[in-house]
Amino acid sequence: MTISDLRNAAKDSGASGASGAGTPGASAAVGRSGKPKTGKPKKQRTWRSYSVYVGLALIFAYCLAPFYWMLVSSLRRTADIFDNTLLPAPFSLENYAKVFDGSTMFGQALLNSLIVAGTTTVFALLLGVFAAYAISRLNFRFKSVILGVIIATSMFPGIAVVVPLLRLFTDLGWINTYQAMIVPSLSFAIPLAVWNLTTFMKALPFDLEEAAMIDGCTKWQAFRRVLLPLAAPGVFTTAILTFIHSWNEFIIALSMINDPRIQTATVAISKFTGATEFQAPFGEQMAAGVIVTVPLVIMVLIFQRRIVEGLTAGASK
């Protein structure tokens, strides 16, 4: 709360500072091709707003064009998959029907992804909330060391976990089980959750908890009744981020699973092969890609402010 207030304040002041038309070179931010302006301030202003819009349009195109192409291609018929029109000429849901026709078990793969990513997120949050509380609220020795170690583990290359665990899980008979994906996924999900939650909790004022403890709450009660409700938005943001990361996970699911009934959606679409050997089923692949991505895009649209806050909270201090 306080953080976003301050950010908004800084944003506003930054905005007023930047918009207070002054320096000639300022418009170069977007349109660098702009010649040094010597014209009247009014004319300069319109030119600048145009250049800003051009810049924005470029960013939109950059971010969305590839995704749009995937969407358009998924809506073509197999026969016109190589068309280059901007809209699918005969609009068709043929590819989507094929994706779900049962032979690919794509629906099952989506469900598997949901189970794995969901369970990973729940475990990571459960552990993360307590760890983050300890780090952000309690005084104890080796605090920075422990936080450092937790963050260092998030930099761990996935393959260095996969190779030994593959061996272990083979011995345990865990290959082709959910836990074979969930347990290794915790190696990146827990550090992510702990770190995000710590940043959020640190930003919350101590005073309310202190007031609660003066009123006779124990530390645990202050945590449960005061801090946790206040940190709920942060917990929620962390849940979204962790879920997206687990949903997008690939190398673990690829290595631990070879049964199509257990594999997750990201692995399933990478293994999509068509009926013919010579032509990859691009239409179906695009349709499957859209299906895997759309839930994430919807989440992004709804929770964009939170996600950006969560992504940037750790890095911008």
Add this chain to the structure above:
Amino acid sequence: MTTTTTAPPAGAQPGTPQTASPASPRKRGHRGNRTPGEGRMAALLLSPTLLVLALVIVYPLLAAVHQSLYRAESGLDADGFVADVESFVGLANYADLFVGETGRRFLNALGNTTFFTLTTVFLETVLGLCLALAMNRAFRGRSFLRASILVPWAVPTAVSGLLWRWIFQSDGIANTLLGSEILWTAEGNASRAAIIIAEVWKTAPFIGLLVLAGMQVIPGEVYEAAKIDGAGWWRQLGSITLPLVKPTLLVAVLFRMLDALRMFDLPFVLIGPGKESVETLSMLAWDESNQLRYGSASAFAIMLFLYVAVVAIVFVKVLGADVTGAKELKLISKKSRTKATRTQKAEATR
């Protein structure tokens, strides 16, 4: 910088000297106001996390080190059947990293990994900075812009690999637009370019977002003052914006580098496994373990781990990237310490 956003401690008010809760008398230890109960509680709260991390990180790491000292060899077992026997070979798996066929593959993968990391992170940083500068000036449609910039970030890497493979088909849209007939998804430099383009597309917005957040906490007065002093846009960028976003940028670049060093999904889906011109260390190790050569796979994984560790240490120690927010933590404990001393003073004046 913005760490001080938490409200200043209100303990100095004369009416509330009891802030140090009377129930737990605080022992003023050698480092701040630590109570034995707090340490025990912290240990209790942290132990599940540390335990799980030990299980999924430390154990695999040790197992990999152990495994890398062994090699599976086909031999005859006691009953005379052909069987895989694991024998201790010492550091032979590591020695092999630099000679013969394995050495050639390893050095090639090492080169690819380094090449991809340097090129993609450089391009992402430049592009991300441009994106952030442009977004920082956009006032209308900012939320729409933010949502669209999150799309490449949210697309799963495997899906983005698939998407770019479609775009880079020999008769796909990229060749149509360029009027070229490049075989992007075969071996060679074109496939490297395809990987770089796809990776930069996905990750530059991420850097842009982080840098934008860093830019937005720079107070406008600084720019106003610079303007009054006659500093142009470039001068403002070089003397204000870049130095002030440098800490943010450093952390973003570090995270991107560590991510790029373990690159796997994108080349795997976009080009395919076992292609020499795009094989990264992660792909090589995966391929080896797929062939059940766990010993050399572990050796590759350990080398990648060391590579990542060295890069991280260089960033944190030499360049001073403040990853953990250690400065912030110190600030907090200092704050509570001053609060404690204030409380003591207030008690003394009573």
